[in-house]
Amino acid sequence: MVEHKEVVKIEGTDFPKLITKNQGRIRVAAYARVSTEKDAQQNSLKAQKSYYIDLIDNNPKWEFAGLYADEGISGTSFGRRTAFNAMIANAKAGFIDMIVTKSISRFARNTVDTLTIIRELKSIGVAVWFEKESIDTLDAKGEFIITLLSSLAQEESRSISENCTWGQRKRFSDGKATVPFARFIGYNRGRNGEFIVNEEQAVTVRAIYAMYIIGFPISAIKQKLEALRIPSPGDKENWNIGNIQSILRNEKYKGDALLQKTYTVDFLTKRKKKNEGELPQYYVSEHHEAIVSSTIFNFVQEKLESERGKKRMALTPFSSKLICEVCGSYYGPRVWHADKIGKHKKKVWQCKHLTACGTPHVEDERLQQVCRDLVCDKIAKSDVRENLIGIISSVVIAESRLDRIVETLNDIGGGMKMTDYSIADIAMIIESVEVKRNCRLEFLFIDGVNFNIALYQS
Ligand SMILES: [Zn+2]
Structure with a gap:
């Protein structure tokens, strides 16, 4: 795909005039990247140049050692980085004491490059000043911070569009x-x-x-x-x-x-x-x-x-709720037949190891009864429960134009009253029921309330 881009022309070979050490002043070069994006104007070479000349001239200890600029959208898409390479060469040749640049993400291609170059320059006494991060690489804490920031910079330089995301991050x-x-x-x-x-x-x-x-x-x-x-x-x-x-x-x-x-x-x-x-x-x-x-x-x-990850197996309300105290696995539903013709059968819950764990089976009917009693006696004031009812009724009493939603909530049980629980409603506020060897049930409700109840009445 060929894209037509607005390209800012850079006089690539017109590198700064080299200056030698002068009255103890630091020779400061600026490194800029010129964007090829639409907002190139505000980011133009001219604008950056006058910015850096001002910045450097306004510091009496600094002397302008030129602006080096490469063209590109991001660090990674820089091909030859002619200006950058020339600048580093001139720094190594002793013509630059310090490099000023906008940010770490604008400097080198990636973390490794950044650190390599910074360390090379450091070893010959050349500093890099990152404006955005306020870091001087010759500073004692410089390298430590650079190591940290470079890892961020690497992601950033993977072509986050700088100007637009800067604005966004500022907002953030x-x-x-x-x-x-x-x-x-x-x-x-x-x-x-x-x-x-x-x-x-x-x-x-x-x-x-x-x-x-x-x-x-x-x-x-x-x-x-x-x-x-x-x-x-x-x-x-x-x-x-x-x-x-x-x-x-x-x-x-x-x-x-x-x-x-x-x-x-x-x-x-x-x-x-x-x-x-x-x-x-x-x-x-x-x-x-x-x-x-x-x-x-x-x-x-x-x-x-x-x-998440839990299988929605059977849709029965207590699936994945009953847990065996001994082995920790879920109780599963099972049908017991009392006679051969299957006329009398009852549903029970059992550990998947059956009787091996020594935990009792639980009759479904009994479980439902225990739950109803528990809710009527103890859970009616649960905060979460109140909240659930609150949110549901806020929908139910909504304006008449929203009747269709009201109807839906009614037919899914949205209009339930405190006295009128279905077993599915109850199961939904139960987080888990641990079945104990001593024939007791440890209920944990979704709001963290727990109760220990005997499975059989004494
Ligand atoms: Zn078990």
């Missing part, structure tokens, strides 16, 4: 987030880029959280949304699993903002990469108005986390 460190509002449901962009809740879309967001908490698999949430003809974030008829997962995971909905989640890896292709620690991230709490409470949000994160 000021704590201002932005999202592609057109493809982001729940918020509109305010005049100054602030987040403004879009009430209609916020209901959809809350419904997604509610359905997930109630125990809908994400695929079922997708089906519901499509059946209700709720448009996806890209304003399409079809939702995909990824849309829903990212809505469930996005901290923006609880009003916070994690900044610099991704960064541009390849400036030319605009390819983005997840930031896995290559660049700093900033977390801003209460950045904007929340759509779901942080209790709800945090609960959903834990649920997502605990379900």
